[in-house]
Amino acid sequence: xxxxxxxxxxxxxxxxxxxxxxxxxxxxxxxxxxxxxxxxxxxxxxxxxxxxxxxxxxxxxxxxxxxxxxxxxxxxxxxxxxxxxxxxxxxxxxxxxxxxxxxxxxxxxxxxxxxxxxxxxxxxxxxxxxxxxxxxxxxxxxxxxxxxxxxxxxxxxxxxxxxxxxxxxxxxxxxxxxxxxxxxxxxxxxxxxxxxxxxxxxxxxxxxxxxxxxxxxxxxxxxxxxxxxxxxxxxxxxxxxxxxxxxxxxxxxxxxxxxxxxxxxxxx
DNA sequence: ACTGGCTCCTGAGGGC
DNA sequence: TGCCCTCAGGAGCCAG
Numbered sequence: 001x002x003x004x005x006x007x008x009x010x011x012x013x014x015x016x017x018x019x020x021x022x023x024x025x026x027x028x029x030x031x032x033x034x035x036x037x038x039x040x041x042x043x044x045x046x047x048x049x050x051x052x053x054x055x056x057x058x059x060x061x062x063x064x065x066x067x068x069x070x071x072x073x074x075x076x077x078x079x080x081x082x083x084x085x086x087x088x089x090x091x092x093x094x095x096x097x098x099x100x101x102x103x104x105x106x107x108x109x110x111x112x113x114x115x116x117x118x119x120x121x122x123x124x125x126x127x128x129x130x131x132x133x134x135x136x137x138x139x140x141x142x143x144x145x146x147x148x149x150x151x152x153x154x155x156x157x158x159x160x161x162x163x164x165x166x167x168x169x170x171x172x173x174x175x176x177x178x179x180x181x182x183x184x185x186x187x188x189x190x191x192x193x194x195x196x197x198x199x200x201x202x203x204x205x206x207x208x209x210x211x212x213x214x215x216x217x218x219x220x221x222x223x224x225x226x227x228x229x230x231x232x233x234x235x236x237x238x239x240x241x242x243x244x245x246x247x248x249x250x251x252x253x254x255x256x257x258x259x260x261x262x263x264x265x266x267x268x
Numbered sequence: 269a270c271t272g273g274c275t276c277c278t279g280a281g282g283g284c
Numbered sequence: 285t286g287c288c289c290t291c292a293g294g295a296g297c298c299a300g
Contacts (some may be wrong), residue, residue, distance in 0.1 A: 002294095034276065034295090043279045057294075074293045075278080090278090111294065152273065160295070168293070254294085257273070259292075 004165030005208035056164035066118035073111030139194040187257035
């Protein structure tokens with residue numbers, strides 16, 4: 001399940017292979033992923049890739065005539081390969097370069113997306129909260145935004161309109177690190193608790209990106225598993241196991257259709 | 269304006 | 285060994 005760190009690591013992994021290269025051909029082996037794949041993407045053919053950028057969990061492959069907007073969904077991955085290598089199962093998109101390489105998109109569950117924008121705008125990119133690793137994502141911002149909200153704090157920090165890029169795994173982990181109970185109403189957190197939580201979210205995301213950075217060769221996490229950060233996880237997927245802090249069994253509960261792991265003793 | 273629930277898809281994993 | 289059933293999960297969309 002690519003979360004923001006995985007997307008960032010993917011960006012760092014593919015950028016050196018793509019930027020400055022010319023697109024030879026785009027091939028789609030499925031008409032749709034999460035949404036229909038727009039034929040306009042073929043306008044990239046013959047264009048030079050100027051830059052790869054990231055907004056939330058979307059990657060933008062930028063050319064002078066427009067940009068491909070790529071989302072990895074929960075099982076998507078990007079690899080740069082020799083173009084002669086035959087596509088495998090679930091290899092849905094090829095972006096072939098004139099230098100004999102191909103950017104290949106694999107996505108078993110097809111929750112991902114390839115979209116097209118000519119002016120940098122797209123409905124998928126609209127109405128999003130700040131990036132978590134910028135100063136705009138602060139305790140003051142969150143305290144103000146959460147005022148009067150009764151929604152569970154876990155759902156709140158996973159809401160892209162509040163802040164982008166905090167997925168289920170990192171929401172669980174950062175709430176434990178901040179010792180805040182996931183079912184608390186977002187509006188009930190004291191300012192000091194936002195200070196702690198915001199700090200933990202930033203830290204856990206930054207650490208995960210750094211970990212990914214040490215294994216850049218494997219930037220494409222093709223399976224749905226947590227990946228390189230797995231050994232760092234304290235809560236996620238550990239129901240029944242002892243809390244690393246107090247030893248009480250870790251609880252599991254659905255919050256907003258999402259599996260949630262927490263320690264009833266430590267998280268208040 | 270808020271909030272909760274549904275939906276897409278397929279592989280993995282549990283039960284028998 | 286193998287089949288069948290259930291479920292996870294990002295995020296847009298819809299209904300109440």
